[in-house]
Amino acid sequence: MERLVVAPTAPPSSPQTGSTHDSSGAACAHHVAARMYRPPAESVSAMLNAHHIALVGASPRPGSFGERMVIEVLRSRGNREVSLVNPRHTRVADRCCLPSLDHLDTAPDLVLLGVGDDALESQLRAAADVGASSAVVFGSAHAPGLRERLADICAEAEMSLCGAGCMGFWNVGKGLRALGYVERTDLPTGPITLITHSGSMFSTMLRTDRGLGFDLAVSSGQEIVTTTADYVDHAVATGRTRVLALILETVRDGERLRASLRNAVAQGVDVVILATGTSAAGSAMVAAHSGAIAGDFAMWDALCADVGAVRTGDLGEFTDTLELFSSPRRTAHAAGTGLAAVHDSGAERSLLVDLATELGTPVAQITEQTTERLAARLDPGLLPINPLDVWGTGHDSRELFSSCLTALSDDPGVGVAALAVDFVAEYDGDTAYADALLDAAAATDEPVVALTGLPSALDAAVAARLRGAGVPVLEGIRSGLPALAHLLDAPRRRAHAIRPRGHEIDPVRAHRWRTRLTDPTPLDTIEMTTLLDDYGIDHPSTRECTSLPEVLTAATEIGWPVALKTANPAVAHKSDVGGVVLALSDEAALSRAYLAMSAALGDRVTVSSMAPSGVELSVGIVGGGPLGPLLLVAAGGVMIELLADRAAALPPVDTATAAELVGRLRIATLLPGFRGSPPVDAAALHRLIVAVSLLSTEIGDAVGAIEFNPVIVTPSGACAVDTLLVPTTMSPPPLPHHEEHTCTA
Numbered sequence: 001m002e003r004l005v006v007a008p009t010a011p012p013s014s015p016q017t018g019s020t021h022d023s024s025g026a027a028c029a030h031h032v033a034a035r036m037y038r039p040p041a042e043s044v045s046a047m048l049n050a051h052h053i054a055l056v057g058a059s060p061r062p063g064s065f066g067e068r069m070v071i072e073v074l075r076s077r078g079n080r081e082v083s084l085v086n087p088r089h090t091r092v093a094d095r096c097c098l099p100s101l102d103h104l105d106t107a108p109d110l111v112l113l114g115v116g117d118d119a120l121e122s123q124l125r126a127a128a129d130v131g132a133s134s135a136v137v138f139g140s141a142h143a144p145g146l147r148e149r150l151a152d153i154c155a156e157a158e159m160s161l162c163g164a165g166c167m168g169f170w171n172v173g174k175g176l177r178a179l180g181y182v183e184r185t186d187l188p189t190g191p192i193t194l195i196t197h198s199g200s201m202f203s204t205m206l207r208t209d210r211g212l213g214f215d216l217a218v219s220s221g222q223e224i225v226t227t228t229a230d231y232v233d234h235a236v237a238t239g240r241t242r243v244l245a246l247i248l249e250t251v252r253d254g255e256r257l258r259a260s261l262r263n264a265v266a267q268g269v270d271v272v273i274l275a276t277g278t279s280a281a282g283s284a285m286v287a288a289h290s291g292a293i294a295g296d297f298a299m300w301d302a303l304c305a306d307v308g309a310v311r312t313g314d315l316g317e318f319t320d321t322l323e324l325f326s327s328p329r330r331t332a333h334a335a336g337t338g339l340a341a342v343h344d345s346g347a348e349r350s351l352l353v354d355l356a357t358e359l360g361t362p363v364a365q366i367t368e369q370t371t372e373r374l375a376a377r378l379d380p381g382l383l384p385i386n387p388l389d390v391w392g393t394g395h396d397s398r399e400l401f402s403s404c405l406t407a408l409s410d411d412p413g414v415g416v417a418a419l420a421v422d423f424v425a426e427y428d429g430d431t432a433y434a435d436a437l438l439d440a441a442a443a444t445d446e447p448v449v450a451l452t453g454l455p456s457a458l459d460a461a462v463a464a465r466l467r468g469a470g471v472p473v474l475e476g477i478r479s480g481l482p483a484l485a486h487l488l489d490a491p492r493r494r495a496h497a498i499r500p501r502g503h504e505i506d507p508v509r510a511h512r513w514r515t516r517l518t519d520p521t522p523l524d525t526i527e528m529t530t531l532l533d534d535y536g537i538d539h540p541s542t543r544e545c546t547s548l549p550e551v552l553t554a555a556t557e558i559g560w561p562v563a564l565k566t567a568n569p570a571v572a573h574k575s576d577v578g579g580v581v582l583a584l585s586d587e588a589a590l591s592r593a594y595l596a597m598s599a600a601l602g603d604r605v606t607v608s609s610m611a612p613s614g615v616e617l618s619v620g621i622v623g624g625g626p627l628g629p630l631l632l633v634a635a636g637g638v639m640i641e642l643l644a645d646r647a648a649a650l651p652p653v654d655t656a657t658a659a660e661l662v663g664r665l666r667i668a669t670l671l672p673g674f675r676g677s678p679p680v681d682a683a684a685l686h687r688l689i690v691a692v693s694l695l696s697t698e699i700g701d702a703v704g705a706i707e708f709n710p711v712i713v714t715p716s717g718a719c720a721v722d723t724l725l726v727p728t729t730m731s732p733p734p735l736p737h738h739e740e741h742t743c744t745a
Contacts, residue, residue, distance in 0.1 A: 036155075037151065037154065037155035037225065038230070038253075038256070039134075039154065039158065039159065039160040039161075039225060039226050039230060040158055040160075041230075041233065041234065041237070042133075043133045043134055043158060043159055043160040044134070044160045044226060044230050044231070044233075044234050045234060046109045046110070046133035046134055046160070047109065047110050047133060047134030047135075047136075047160045047162065047226075048169065048171050048174075048176070048216065048218075048231075048234060049109075049171065049174055049176065050080070050108070050109035050110035050133075050134070050176060050178070051078075051079075051080050051081060051109055052080070052081040052082075052083070052106060052107075052108045052109050052110070053073055053076075053080060053081070053082050053083070053108060053109065053110045053111075053112065053176075053178065054082075054083040054084075054085055054101060054104060054108040054110070054111045054112070054127070054132070055069055055070055055073060055082065055083070055084050055085060055111075055112045055114065056085045056086070056101065056111060056112065056113050056114060056115055056123050056127075057069065057085070057086060057112075057113065057114030057115045058070050058084035058085060058086045058089070058092045058093075058097055058114070059086060059088075059089065059092060059114075060089060060091070060092045060093065065114050065138070065180060066086065066092075066114050067092075068179075068180065068181060068182050069112055069114045069138075069179070069180050070084065070092060070093050071093075071182060072168075072177045072178075072179040072180070072181070072182060072183065073112070073177060073178065073179075074093060075177050075185075076175050076176050076177045077174075077175025077176075078174065078175050078176070080176070081106075082095070083098060083104055083108060084096070084097040084098065085097065085098050085099070085100060085101055085103075086099075087099040087100065100126065101123070101126045101127055101129075101130050101132075102126065102129070102130055104130055107130055107131030107132055107133070108127075108130070108132050108133075109132070109133050109134065110132070110133065110134050110135065110136070110178060111123075111124075111127040111132045111134070111135040111136075112135070112136045112138075112168070112178060112180075113127075113135055113136060113137050113138065113139070114138060114180065115139070116139060117139055117140065117141055117142060117143050117146060118143075120137060120139060120141055120146065120150065120164075121146060121149055121150065121153070124137070124150055124153050124154075124161075125153055127159075128153050128154075128156065128157035128159060132157075132159060133159060133160065134159055134160040134161065134162070134226075135154075135159060135160075135161050135162070136161070136162040136163055136166065136168050136169070136178055136180075137150065137161060137162070137163035137164040137165075137166070137221075137224075138163060138164075138165075138166060138167070138168065138180040139163075139164060139165070140164060140165045141163075141164035141165065141222070141224070147164060147222065147224045150164070150224060150225070151224050151225050154225045155225075159225070160225060160226045160230070161224065161225035161226055162178075162218065162219075162220060162221070162226055163220075163221040163222060163224070164221055164222045164224055165199075165221040165222045166199065166219040166220060166221030166222070167179060167180055167181055167199040167202050167203070167219035167221075168180050168181075168219060169216070169217060169218040169219065170183065170187070170206070170214075170216070170217045171215075171216050172187050172189050172214045172215055172216060172217060173189055173214075173215040173216065173238075173240055181203070183203075183206055183207075184206065184207060187206060187214055187217075188211060188212065188213040188214070189213050189214065189215065190212065190213015190214055190215065190326060191213060191215065191240070191241060191242035191243050191326055192212055192213060192214045192215065192241070192242075192243045192244075192245050192322060192326060193214070193215055193216045193217075193218075193231070193232075193235040193241040193243070193244050193245065194206075194214060194216070194217040194218065194245045194247075195218045195220055195228050195231045195232070195235075195244070195245070195246050195247070196218070196219055196220065196245075196246070196247035196248075197220060197221065197223070197247060197248055197249040197250070198219075198247055198249065198276070199219050199221070201247050201274075201315070202217065202219040202247075204315065205217070205245070205247075205319075208319065209460070210319055210322075210323055210467075210473075210475075211323075211464070211467040211468075212319070212322055212323060212326060213326060215235070215238070215240045215241055216231075216234075216235055216241070218231050223252045223253075227252045227253040227256070227257070228246060228248065228252065228253075228257055228260075229253050229256040229257040229259075229260040232244060232246075232257070232260040232261060232264055233260050233263075235264075236260075236263065236264045236267055236269055241269060242268070242269060242270065242325075242326070242328075243269065243270045243271075243272065243322060243325045243326055244261075244264055244269055244270070244271045244272065245272050245318070245322050246271065246272070246273045246274070246309075247273075247274045247276070247318075248273060248274070248275050248276070249275075249276050250626065251299070251303070251625075251626040251627055252626070254625075254626040254627040254628065255627075255628065257303075257627075258303065258306065258307060258627060258650070261303075261307035261308075261309060262306070262307045262308070262497055262498070264307075265307055265308040265309070265494055265497045265498060266497070266498045270310070270325040270490065271304075271307065271308065271309035271310065272309065272310045272312060272318060272321050272322055272325065272486075273300065273303075273304055273309050273310065273311050273312065274311075274312050274313075274314070274315065274318040275300040275311060298630065298632065298646065298648040299625055299626075299627060299630060299648070301647070301648050302627070302630055302631075302648040302649050302650045303627060303650065305496070305649060305650075305660075306497070306649065306650040307497055308493045308494050308496060308497025308498065309493075310486045310493070312482070312483075312486075313482070314479070316475070316476055316478075316479035317479040317482050317483055319475075319479075320474045320475065320476070320479045320480050320482075320483035321482075321483040321486050321487075323467075323472045323473070323474065323483075324447075324449065324472050324474070324483050324484070324486070324487050325486075325487065325490075326472075327447065327470060327471075327472050329445065329446065329447040329448075330447065330487075330490070331414070331415040331416065331446055331447060332445065332446065333411075333412045333413070333414065333415065333446070334412070335412050335413050336364075336412065336413060336414055336415035336416075336446075336488075337362055337364075337413070337415050337488055338362045338363055338364025338365065338413050338414060338415060338488065339356070339361055339362060339363050339364060339414070339415070339416055339417075339418065339481075339484050339485075339488065340363075340364050340366065340386045340387070340388075340408035340409070340411065340414040340416070340417045340418070341363075341386070341387040341388065341417070341418045341419075341420040341451065342387070342388050342390055342401060342404050342405050342408065342417070342418070342419050342420065343387060343388065343389045343390070343391070343420050343421065344389070344390065344391040344397075344401075344421050344433075345389065345391065345421075346389045346391075348420065348421075348422075348453055349387045349388075349389045349420075351453075351477065352387055352420055352451075352477060352481070353387060355477055355478060355481055356481055359478070359481050359482055359485070360485060361481040361482065361484055361485040361488075362485065362488060363386060363387065364386055364408075364411065364413040364414045364415070365386075365413055366385075366386045366408065366411045366413060366414070367411055367412065367413065370407055370408065370410070370411040371384045371385075372384075373407040374388065374404055374407055374408075377390075377400060377403050377404060377407075378390060378392065378404075379392025379393055379395075380392075386408065386414075387420070388404060388408070390404050397432045397433070397436070398432040398435045398436045398439070399436075400436075401419065401432070401433065401436035401437070401440075402435075402436040402437075402439040402440045402443070405417050405419060405436065405437070405440035405448060406439075406440050406443045406444060409440065409443075409444040409446040409448060410444065410446075414446070415447070415487070415488045416446070416447040416448070416449060416484055416487055416488060417440070417446065417447070417448050417449075418448075418449045418450070418451040418474075418480075418484070419433065419436065419437045419440075419448075419449075419450055419451070420451040420452075420453070420477070421433050421450075421452075421453075422452055422453050422454060422457055422458070423450060423452055423458050423459055423462050423463065423466075423473075424457045424458070424459055425459040425462075426459075431462075433462075434462050434465060434466060437450055437466060437471060438466070438469055438471065441469065441470070441471050447487065448471060449471065449472045449473070449474060449484070450463075450466055450471060450472070450473040450474065451474045451477065451480045451481075451484075452473065452474065452475055452476065452477075452480075453476070453477055454476070455475040455476050458473070458475060496656075496657075496660075499656075501652050501653075501654050501657070502652050503651075503652045503693065503694045503697050503698075505697065505698055506698065509534055509698065510698035510699055513531065513534070513698070513699045513702070514698075514699050514702045517699065517702040517703065517727040517728075518702070518727075520727070522569055523725060524544065524567070525542055525543075525544040525567055525606050526544060528723055528725070529542055531695075531725075532720060532723065535691045535692075535694060535695045536687075536691045537688055537691050537692065537695075537708070537720050538684075538688065538717055538718060538719045538720065539719060539720045539721070539723070540563075540608045540609040540610075540611055540719060540721060541558045541559075541608065541609045542558075542606050542607070542608040542609075543557070543558065543606065543607050543608075544567055544604070544605070544606050545604075545605055545606070545607060546603045546604055546605075547603065548591060548594055548595065548598075551564070551590060551591075551594045551605065551607055552587055552590065552591070554607040555584070555587070555590055555607050558607060558608070558609045559609060560584075560585050560586065561583045561584055561585040561610045562584050562590065562607050562608060562609060562610060563580070563581070563582045563583070563584070563607070563608045563609075563610055564580075564581045564584055564590065564593050564594060564597065564605055564606070564607055565579060565580050565581075565605060565606050565608070566579035566580075566597055566601040566602065566604070566605055567604040567605050567606050568601050568602045568604055571601060577600070577601065578596070578597065578600060578601070579597065579601055581593040581597065582610065583610060590607075611710075611712045611719055611721045612712065612714050612716075612719075613712075613714070614680055614712040614713050614714035614715075615667065615670045615671060615680055615712070615713045615714075616635070616636040616710035616711070616712055616713075617633060617634065617635060617636040617662075617665075617667065617685065617710065617711045617713065618632070618633070618634045618635070618636035618707060618708065618709035618710060618711060619631075619632070619633050619634075619688060619689055619692050619707075619708045619709075619711050619720070620632045620634075620692075620705065620706060620707035620708065620709065621692065621695070621696045621700060621703055621705065621706045621707075622705050623700060623701065623703050623704050623705060623728060624704060624728070627650055628650065628651075628700065628701070629650075629651060629696045629700035629701070629703070630648055630649075630650065631648065631649045631650070631651050631653060631661075631689070631692060631693055631696055632646050632647070632648050633646065633647050633648075633649075633658075633661045633662060633665065633689060634646035634647070634665070635665060635666070635667040636709050636710035636711055645665050645666045645667055646665070647661040647662075647664040647665055648661075649661055649693075651693040651694075651696040651697050651700065652693055652694070652697050653689060653690060653693035654690065655686050655687070655690055658685075658686040658687075658689035658690050658693075659682070659686050661689065662682065662685060662686065662689070671685075671713065678715050679715065680713040680714055680715055681713060681714065681715055681716060681717050681718060682713070684713065684717045684718040685711070685713045685718040687718070688708075688711060688718045688720065692706075692708065701728070702727060702728055703725065703726070703727060703728065704726040704727060704728045705724070705725070705726045706723070706724065706725045706726070707723070707724045707725075708720035708721075708722070708723055709721075709722055709724070710722065
């Protein structure tokens, strides 16, 4: 899509009402990532609740951007003062039009800048000079250095600024329409605050026919001053928002965003995120395998897990989840963690079971009492199980469906009950399905929803009737089942986010290693083992040697067999050049290996104990991302990049979080023992992950990447066999090949 450029004399290239114009401009993250200025909460409130609005660039010309901006503001509700500004006109929309902002009698709360890039800086400066509290910049502000200069003006004047490259905002609850495009006449009010970087998705969400109720909708664009965190804090402070709907292309002001979202969840607000694009952390440090696999949505996964937010995969799942969370109903059953569904089709029931298994939506196990209640209502031959197919003779279907839904809703293991039918148009006027669902909803305080199979076959009138009665209608099984899983998981997610976490910091240790890492000289073997010892990370016994006698003595002290590796700092890929020899079991073999290696690669080597066999994982830190260091746990050894089996978290990580991270890996099935292998010490692995998290918390900003790969977990512990560390002061070396580690029994 074209990017919006607002011109003072010509409309944007796609000016038609109803167009969806993508004007997010996510590319300016390089500027805002280093922001220093945070707009005062009072100026954010003044912007979103403005009573006096000045429109610079107001125009009477039909179809122009200036005309649409005026139309939208004048459609606002409430007693507001609107000042129109444009030196080319004396009257616009049958109102007086001023030649400049300095002709205003009073300072405006909000200035809408419907001007081109060449006039943005001067007009924002004029707004600051007259004491404006805030502004909206619709244009892209793409000229070199312009965004920085706009931010500086706002910082000097303590102003808020929405944009640049945005579509404005709509304070639905207060009736303020600060928009640059003509939107729908009205919008249902409700508990949702929408904040989106994407202008196209802003329009899409406002124009959906889902009946979603909004309190505030913001197209925040490039966020060169006011960020998502500012809007979140405002929305939570009003007390009207119960659901935060965030469509994000990048993270700006990451530390504040993390704190703001955790505060929102702690206040009982549900946070639903649709993230687009890939994490910057993925390319931060590809010198480590962890950096190479940290791409995709590792950062978003970590953020959502940390703050207790829901991460959705597409607009369908996003919207279904919003509709579910907008309903105030939550299960009162302490054990209500599963879905119950009632069907009129055996095939659709089977499809739901298949997809629930694939997507990880838990299906409730119902009690014997519920089974008996169902059996008493079903036609002969139908099984009283969950999910339930009730279609037999079709006799008295309203009472049958309603009573079965009610019975399932009453079951203590059921967190939400769904009538999973298609709700197609009935040409004989039959309304039994909708009637039954409304009867069941009236008979219980538990969540009851409609789950449709095919959105295009959904009868719009029936959907409107159900939604009007407060019953969510989920449009599609593949999007609806994850949304239901999010609802069922909400108590666990919130408890995880708000539980106390943190590390006891050792400032002396932190200062010592931060100071050392400012030196570009790589850590030698002794320093690396000292670092691991300082943080309680178990590792093989290792000696650095420069002669054959030292090598033989080290092997005797460590114990046979041993591994011999070159310690030449110029060698990045040791195994490629004969720099690694494993399982050396006697002096003769070790002597031959050392003499050959020293002749080719130099005298400097390390001698290490061989690692025992076990399950191989990788634990690493990737720095440089917008949220700070990212901790990754993954399948390790030679499988790390092949499987890309990984889980990510934002430090600090406690033992419970470490266990959750490991549990999300496919390789976790090996830990309790697999095909005769003994169970390994998972608790030791969890402690090692917590130790790496502590290291990240204390010195993570000095580390571009650190990777422990493999970490070998055995029945007696967890050992970091190899360590790669890239300080932030170093340029990353070429991506190293994984070095094989033959394990002894």
